Amino acid sequence: MKLFRRRKPPEGKSRVRRRPAAPARRILRLLAPEGVPLDFEIASLGARFTAQVLDLLLSGVLVIALVVLLSMTLSRADMVTPIPAISALLFFAVRTPYYLVSELLWNGQTVGKRIGAMRVVSANGRGLTTHQIVVRNLMKEVEVFLPMGFLLAALGDEGGLDSALSLVWVLGTLAVPVFSRRNQRIGDLIAGTVVISLPKAVLLPDLAEVAATAVPRFVFLPHQLDHYGAYELQVLEQLLQTPASTRRGEAKRHLASLATVAERIRGRIVFEDAVRPDETRDFLAAFYVAQRAHLEKRQLFGEARADKHYAAEGSAAAGARPEGKG
Amino acid sequence: MSDPADPIRSSRFRREREAGWRRLDAIVTRVERSGAGALDFEEARDLALLYREALNALSVAREISLDKALLAYLDALCCRAYLAVYAPRERLGGVVRRFFTTGAPGAIRRSGLALALATLALVLGAVAGFLLFREDSSWYSTFMPGSLADGRGPASSREQLEAVLYDTGGSPLGELGAFATYLFSHNTGIAILAFGLGVAACLPSFLLAFYNGLILGVFAGLHADRDLGLDLFAWLSIHGVTELAAIVIATAGGFRLGLAVLFPGRRTRRDALRHAGHDAAKLAVLAAVMLVAAALLEGFARQLVTGIGPRIAIGWGVGALWLGWLLLAGRGSAVREDGR
Structure with missing residues (x-):
């Protein structure tokens, strides 16, 4: 809990520096047709690769099963069968249609994506169209399967130039999603689609409601609530929302950090009353409620306080623009 | 201030709408699991209504609430509901x-x-x-x-x-x-x-x-x-x-x-x-x-x-x-x- 440590802000450094950077997540901001921006987390390359391998295995197994079935029925009918031809044809006829149909029917999900909780969305915020699904999967044929086939064939023939060329091609197409800003492969870029990972919605209890049931023993004065901003408030919220650990060591450490934070806050806001060790949690919860009510009220009046440096920030920026949500 | 009968504004805001969100959550989960076709008439109607309400609540909450738990939840819920509502409405036969x-x-x-x-x-x-x-x-x-x-x-x-x-x-x-x-x-x-x-x-x-x-x-x-x-x-x-x-x-x-x-x-x-x-x-x-x-x-x-x-x-x-x-x-x- 370094945040609550009293520390002189180093001169001339930007606010972003002072706050620990948020974990690197790639975000896709879509404007829903209702006019509300929604933030989606872009699926990681590893997850997409796993899904791709799963899908390849699945469609491969499907083709092999069909071929075996077919050859069994044909051999019973005593016919000499061109198995390689049939399997090539089947593979071609199953591969891309598999992706097409599953993404069409499952709203941008294949089996692999479903297992990995991912989904294809349209980058323009409208629903995914059939055309987009067709284009992104047709391009997969050009991007992945064709050079892969060449590569395998060339390796078999030990052709030098061919295999080198197709290797360059494969590496090139693989590099595109690595370097593209939204992890899009070429097909995604052309179709205007992005693969996102599905968010999990977990509603934690409202701390203000939980705390309100406690006895209102701690009372804070307005000037005591002027020290912190939304960022500190939400860090405190996170600390308080941490579920009670069953392991003794962890629970002990949690209690210790609660106590540290409580001490820092008491010192900073000059809170005179003593806080008994068993009251630490109540104190923090009460402070959280009071601080949140205070900050939300300030925000309603048009003064959003992003973090504890809001005062310096306000004078430096001279109120150039009202700061957005916490 | 922290009187259970008179909670702070953003808690009141959440208390009034939480039931609707939970219902939306249930409907969306169903759509994700077995498709929009599995919904009956009332659920389909509620999905559209509750989705708009939740979006509304999200944009209000972004302005008035500092409750991170609430914001994160609404964000995720709206994203999922959005995907459920704006899904391609195509049947395979129709496309073909x-x-x-x-x-x-x-x-x-x-x-x-x-x-x-x-x-x-x-x-x-x-x-x-x-x-x-x-x-x-x-x-x-x-x-x-x-x-x-x-x-x-x-x-x-x-x-x-x-x-x-x-x-x-x-x-x-x-x-x-x-x-x-x-x-x-x-x-x-x-x-x-x-x-x-x-x-x-x-x-x-x-x-x-x-x-x-x-x-x-x-x-x-x-x-x-x-x-x-x-x-x-x-x-x-x-x-x-x-x-x-x-x-x-x-x-x-x-x-x-x-x-x-x-x-x-x-x-x-x-x-x-x-x-x-x-x-x-x-x-x-x-x-x-x-x-x-x-x-x-x-x-x-x-x-x-x-x-x-x-x-x-x-x-x-x-x-x-x-x-x-x-x-x-x-x-x-x-x-x-x-x-x-």
């Missing part, structure tokens, strides 16, 4: 039917120039190959990929060639199957490449079609030289009409993209490409369908039908069917097909 009744024929009819160019490339290549072969038969080995020649070359006798055409040499069906496989993957490869490379300003696609024509030309030259012209024509016709048409269509799809890059008109290049992409994708799918049809013709009909007349009749008959379908289908409803 639309493609075959209006989509593909319309795309063909809109791509006259590209089709003409693709045909031109192929025909030019074939003529050049034919003439070159008559000049000097060593051109054959220059153009013909070894594996495609299947042992046929300038040194082959008339009988050898005839044996391949009519499959009378007692060559086992398995071997021929392998050859057919190769030919099939060769042709799909050509088609996919011709389509994909079209973006690069048409030139690679043109060269590829031209080269394919060259192969055809020298092949025809070889057989014409041995007095097997008509036989080859029949041998090629039965699947080639469909297969070459598929290659031409795939190349035309590439040309549509290339032409959009070269001559975007009043659009930006990116927009033009996106616009042309609608038709190009349809052409590519159509080419794939035709390639599979051609492979079936090649695999079965060509081995079973060996007469010159029937081979020509089947090949061109199927060609006429394709042509009739593509030119005539969906004329009445071909008002607009740009949207998707």
Whole structure:
């Protein structure tokens, strides 16, 4: 809990520096047709690769099963069968249609994506169209399967130039999603689609409601609530929302950090009353409620306080623009 | 201040709406698990209503609430509900039917120039190959990929060639199957490449079609030289009409993209490409369908039908069917097909 440590802000450094950077997540901001921006987390390359391998295995197994079935029925009918031809044809006829149909029917999900909780969305915020699904999967044929086939064939023939060329091609197409800003492969870029990972919605209890049931023993004065901003408030919220650990060591450490934070806050806001060790949690919860009510009220009046440096920030920026949500 | 009867504003806000969110959550979870079709009337109606309410609540909460738990939850809930509401409302049957009744024929009819160019490339290549072969038969080995020649070359006798055409040499069906496989993957490869490379300003696609024509030309030259012209024509016709048409269509799809890059008109290049992409994708799918049809013709009909007349009749008959379908289908409803 370094945040609550009293520390002189180093001169001339930007606010972003002072706050620990948020974990690197790639975000896709879509404007829903209702006019509300929604933030989606872009699926990681590893997850997409796993899904791709799963899908390849699945469609491969499907083709092999069909071929075996077919050859069994044909051999019973005593016919000499061109198995390689049939399997090539089947593979071609199953591969891309598999992706097409599953993404069409499952709203941008294949089996692999479903297992990995991912989904294809349209980058323009409208629903995914059939055309987009067709284009992104047709391009997969050009991007992945064709050079892969060449590569395998060339390796078999030990052709030098061919295999080198197709290797360059494969590496090139693989590099595109690595370097593209939204992890899009070429097909995604052309179709205007992005693969996102599905968010999990977990509603934690409202701390203000939980705390309100406690006895209102701690009372804070307005000037005591002027020290912190939304960022500190939400860090405190996170600390308080941490579920009670069953392991003794962890629970002990949690209690210790609660106590540290409580001490820092008491010192900073000059809170005179003593806080008994068993009251630490109540104190923090009460402070959280009071601080949140205070900050939300300030925000309603048009003064959003992003973090504890809001005062310096306000004078430096001279109120150039009202700061957005916490 | 922290009186349970009078909570702070943002808690009150949450308390009033939480039941609706929970219900929305349940409905969305159901949609994710078993599709929107599984909802009954009331759930479907509530989904739309509750989704709008939740979005509303989200944009208000972003302004008035500092409760991170609430904001994160609403964010995730709205994202999931958005995906459930704005899902493609397509049925597989509907998509397929639309493609075959209006989509593909319309795309063909809109791509006259590209089709003409693709045909031109192929025909030019074939003529050049034919003439070159008559000049000097060593051109054959220059153009013909070894594996495609299947042992046929300038040194082959008339009988050898005839044996391949009519499959009378007692060559086992398995071997021929392998050859057919190769030919099939060769042709799909050509088609996919011709389509994909079209973006690069048409030139690679043109060269590829031209080269394919060259192969055809020298092949025809070889057989014409041995007095097997008509036989080859029949041998090629039965699947080639469909297969070459598929290659031409795939190349035309590439040309549509290339032409959009070269001559975007009043659009930006990116927009033009996106616009042309609608038709190009349809052409590519159509080419794939035709390639599979051609492979079936090649695999079965060509081995079973060996007469010159029937081979020509089947090949061109199927060609006429394709042509009739593509030119005539969906004329009445071909008002607009740009949207998707």
